[in-house]
Amino acid sequence: MIASETREPNQIPPVTEGLSAERIAYLDGLVSQARTASAVFTQFTQEDVDRIVKSMVLAGLEQAQQLAHLAVEETKLGVMEDKVIKNMTATEFTYNYIKDKRTVGIIREFPDRNLAEVAEPIGVIFSLTPITNPTSTVLFKCLMVIKTRNAVIFSPHPNAWRCSSQAVKIMYETAVKNGAPEGVFACLQSHTLQDNAYLMHHKDVGLIDATGGPGAVKAAYSSGKPALGVGAGNTPVYLEKTADLNNAVVDIIISKTFDNGTICASEQTVVIDSEIYDLALRKFSELGTHICNEKETKLLERTVIDPQTGSMQPMAVGQKAIDIARFAGLSVKPNTKLLIAPIQGVGRGHPLSVEKLFPVLAVYRAKSVDEALKVCVDVNHAGGLGHTAVIFSRNDEIVRKFAEVINAGRIIVNSPGSIGALGAVYNNLVPTFSFGCGTGGGNSTTDNVNIFHYLNIKRVARRTQNHMWFRVPNQIYFNMNAVENLRQFPSQSTIIVTNPALEHIGHVDIVRRYISPETHAHVLVIPDAEPEIKVVMEGVDSLNFYKADQIIALGGGSVIDAAKIMKLKYESPEADLEELAAPFLDLRKRVVQYPTAKINRAQLIAISTTSGTGSEVTPFAVLTDKERGRKVTLADYSLSPDVAIVDPQFVMSMPKGLTADTGIDCLTHALEAGVSNYASPYTDANAMQAIRLAFKYLPIAYEHPHDEEARSMMHNAACIAALAFSNASVGVNHALAHAFGARFGVAHGRANALMLPHVIAYNAAVPAKFMPSPYQQGYVAHKKYATVADLLGLGGHTVEEKVKHLIEATEQLLDQLGFPRSIAELGIPREDFKRAVPELAQIAFDDPSWRSNPRMPLVSELIELFWQAYEGRGLANLSGAAAKQNA
């Protein structure tokens, strides 16, 4: 014997009350032996196990009749012939189910989900077996134990010890002879409740499998150990008027008389539709059933139901119908196999409505389907929750309703309840001799207990390669006079959405020039500000009025965003903007879906008149809800314009300040997309090109506004950067800029500029907290900044040097563009800023922009970044905010 070692922490304390030292030593010995066997068993292969199982099945079949005789002789319950069937079912049918199932090593693989399941034995199982199925349950459990490489200690019902232990002996000898570890099965020689309590609490018992009465099940669950406790039932049967009555009556008789009704899944109360009630009883009667009259029913109640507890009398369990009739003083024919007692209700006032593990069946006449279902629910709740229910019907709708309202782990349709619930005979339920009853029955499962309940299943989850995407508008036309391409888009009715300034300087006229003469074109002028809901809805009215089939958005980000939302509401009027703006973490898994049903169809052509937002290709739109004083951000690829026109003639007249602000917005988009956790080779290509163009051409476009090449390249850069961030998103720079810009009324590009060098330093440092990202391998932000430095030819030998040079080059660019070097330079008093910073950090943390940032920002780090921006450039370095925070 392998000595037990000291008890490990958090173990359940042993329960030794009422046990002698000798008894404890005996019980410990059994557990130790089983523990050793289960440990040795872990070395066995699937082939070893399957060979042993097959030999046990054959032995069980060979001994089925002998064990059945023994069981009836000892327990005085049931029918020998039926017990033979049970023993054969427990072996043959179980084998048929388990023989090809893997229970060793990898048992299941899901290659499409990169998942595999690996079996881990439990170890020592303590198993209680019932008096009603004393040998079949043992045969069944022995097969389960060997198939799963566990060991078991049986505690049979005291009045079935001889037959149960004989079944254990047969199985054990066969198993060991065929290679199973010694000690794999044990059976308590005799036992008391104290023995059971001790073993249920034993530190080396891994699982309790209690098949038996409510007391045993409750004790198992109360032990604190993992337990499979399956117990009593009270099976309602609905015999509905469309049923095949001949079959139904025979099936019920087969089931209720099988082993004299000892299977807890057997029928208890049959609720019969009034239309077929009399005929059904007549058929029962013709087939050897005695139908009790009112007086006989009373006599029967008094005999088989304990008036104190309302439960069945143990002396009636598993007895023949004629014997029960004799006990009750009823006069019945000698061949009577079943007693039927009509009842008028369910509950304590109707004693026969409870579980009766003997061939006595209650019947109820129901005047309607509704009444029948309600009575079945009542029976179900009178001690049968979670167990089994039966329906005979050809009406699928009623079967469905029955399944909905009855709480039963097994709902057996048009077949015998008891044998049906055992599985694999009348249906494809998993074969079992332990019925899980779910939480309704105080159990942990509603399953038919089988091998997978005797295993710990380990899941091996390999990293998945998430699908990524690169989605952009179908058509992008660029370079000077690209607007001429409008000619190729025929339209009956076009709405040009623009703002007053653009109309005033003649941009709308340029657009009109290239619209087909047959097209009815209408201009919708909206304010030059972030669109409000009211403005959008007025636009939708115009689209409806003119039955527009094309929308041309001519303007900066605000105009194009407004047109995107107008299109959305025009095509899908039921779209709820508030709901569509709901936050999300991953676009593919978002809760809210954008509408796909569209009543109108309109093509959206976006012509950008600034070189920054890239709204002409992005799937984003920002809306202002003035009533609630907040912004609503919409994001979905269905918002992307169908056509983008990137024609620099519309930006030649941009003032210097706007050129700088929008240009830095473009650069920030590209830099943030470049290091984003959603970055891909596709977005990288665009991000890097946009960065290169912005560094080269933004200073020229700023200093020489009429330089056509510089304007053209910056216009392209903004669009290309937008292609990148439409798919890779932005980062913490935008989160900071959104919060700060809104609070202090600073233009978006300018706010971005104030944060940019500090954010590069922050992202390049070792994160205090890494952002979970299934899309990236390792932390690469600093290396990608170094790649940008290489692209720009900034020099440097190490990654650190290159990042430093990139920060310096960025600061130099910002100086060239005349940006303030700090928030302080904007004239914001330190005290005002200090008061605002905590709230700014909270708002920035709520901003969805940073969700794709390579480094997960802590609120304290956001505060630090705000202060760095306040103090000004030149402070940013590789140690950045993290170092300051550490200090």
Added chain:
Amino acid sequence: MAMNAVLVNINEKDVLLALEEARQKLDGTGDKAVLDFSSVRRIDSHELRAMEELACMAEEKAVTVELRGVNVDVYRVMKLLKLTRRFTFGS
């Protein structure tokens, strides 16, 4: 300090015999026993019992027992039975 080691090769076909040999050698003057399990693929309950007896004897005599070449399946069995702490393991 130099140690006198007793070396025993464990033959999978007769683990019990080899363990008995090891026990007898523990009666000598050695202060360390090295058991080579390289050829043992599986271990059964009798052999585990003998291993425990060997561990008890080694503890009494203050002799270290090192098991070499134990495969992971056998190691796991010993771990489940909390036997690993009673031996040292070498490769």
